[in-house]
Amino acid sequence: MTHSDDAALRPWQVMLGGICALVLTIGIARFAYTPLLPLMQTQAGLSDAAGGWLATANYLGYMSGALLAASLSSLQLKFRLYRIGVVLALVSTFWMALTQDLATWAALRYVAGLSSAAGMLLASGLVLNWLMRHGHRAELGIHFSGIGLGIIVSGVVVMGLSRLQLDWATQWQFFAAFGLLLAVPAWAWVPPPAIASTASVSAAAGTPSTGAPAAPPAPPAAWMRLMLAMYFCAGFGFVISATFTVAIAARQSALAHTGGLAWVMVGLAAVPAVLAWDHIARRIGDLPALLWAFGAQTLSVLLPAFSDTPAWFLLAALLYGASFIGIVSLTLALVGRAFPANPAKAMARLTLSYGVAQVLAPALAGQMAQASGSYRGALLLTAGVMVAGIGLLVVLMVRERSITAVD
Numbered sequence: 148m149t150h151s152d153d154a155a156l157r158p159w160q161v162m163l164g165g166i167c168a169l170v171l172t173i174g175i176a177r178f179a180y181t182p183l184l185p186l187m188q189t190q191a192g193l194s195d196a197a198g199g200w201l202a203t204a205n206y207l208g209y210m211s212g213a214l215l216a217a218s219l220s221s222l223q224l225k226f227r228l229y230r231i232g233v234v235l236a237l238v239s240t241f242w243m244a245l246t247q248d249l250a251t252w253a254a255l256r257y258v259a260g261l262s263s264a265a266g267m268l269l270a271s272g273l274v275l276n277w278l279m280r281h282g283h284r285a286e287l288g289i290h291f292s293g294i295g296l297g298i299i300v301s302g303v304v305v306m307g308l309s310r311l312q313l314d315w316a317t318q319w320q321f322f323a324a325f326g327l328l329l330a331v332p333a334w335a336w337v338p339p340p341a342i343a344s345t346a347s348v349s350a351a352a353g354t355p356s357t358g359a360p361a362a363p364p365a366p367p368a369a370w371m372r373l374m375l376a377m378y379f380c381a382g383f384g385f386v387i388s389a390t391f392t393v394a395i396a397a398r399q400s401a402l403a404h405t406g407g408l409a410w411v412m413v414g415l416a417a418v419p420a421v422l423a424w425d426h427i428a429r430r431i432g433d434l435p436a437l438l439w440a441f442g443a444q445t446l447s448v449l450l451p452a453f454s455d456t457p458a459w460f461l462l463a464a465l466l467y468g469a470s471f472i473g474i475v476s477l478t479l480a481l482v483g484r485a486f487p488a489n490p491a492k493a494m495a496r497l498t499l500s501y502g503v504a505q506v507l508a509p510a511l512a513g514q515m516a517q518a519s520g521s522y523r524g525a526l527l528l529t530a531g532v533m534v535a536g537i538g539l540l541v542v543l544m545v546r547e548r549s550i551t552a553v554d
Contacts, residue, residue, distance in 0.1 A: 164336025166293035172266025174297015176236035182305035208260020210502035217495035222340035232265020241323035288425035295417025380536025382504030416468030424473035444470035452526035
């Protein structure tokens, strides 16, 4: 697609291209590993410790991609890197089936993490940039439904192929083939940024072009620091459930057969939730909506900490799927609107904070579980971190109201 084709795209095409990018880079390249891990352990001899290191390699790749995105200012370069990420998602997924060497697997999981950053940050920024340039509502709810769809795909495909008695390597190959279909709209319909013109350059510099309103001033540095701290708390809450939902179920006899179903329910809840959170934010505001989402995710962590009833565990999965996706969508869209000249860079800064929590939290939770024989302590710690995030949101809301009162 050339830059002139950008204007010919329709909103549904841009949204579908972004959704396919997320299903490919997040749902397949990143999350297919979660349901395939038990098969790789039983059939390929992957140990628990090695499985954890592979997960760490993926998170490190994701953080590296976020750091790269945050360091770049050229939207044209980010568009090229996004397309490289699409290719890397396919290659890293297919190659997982061709080896049983742990070092190679680790490298591939790292590359898959890089591709996930391309889908999560660069595609999201490109979609938001296109929406704002063409006068559409600057919301990413529909776009981020691709994360929930990706979780559903990863869970349902593995459950279906396992019933056909297909081994772990064949399932990785199936994911790669399915990913190739997703790559077509992800490549063709995620639009490039506009070529800089005199008017756009002056607008980006803070000088309004003729007949166009001036860009709003960037938020103060203190606002961004609070957002970074809040999003770190959100990342801590996200990764504990994303990493240990199935393990928590397997550890308790009453929940032994609900882990896989709970993972699919996370995705089922995430798909409609993004639209619901957009609607809620339009009615009550972005920060109040984030406050409700944090509350729901905190409850999703507390339920399995205090109950081993399957119904409560599945409810926790639904709350988790509905809340984590809302936090991601609302936060990135809020920051993207605050920095319209280069939303992907601001999103990348936040994602670095989120990613640090993703690296630290699983190791800490694993050590706590190994020492106590239960994940209850890790869940309670996570709930405490989420409560701290709620406190930061309250501070942001107070600051916003004080600024509004002065204006």
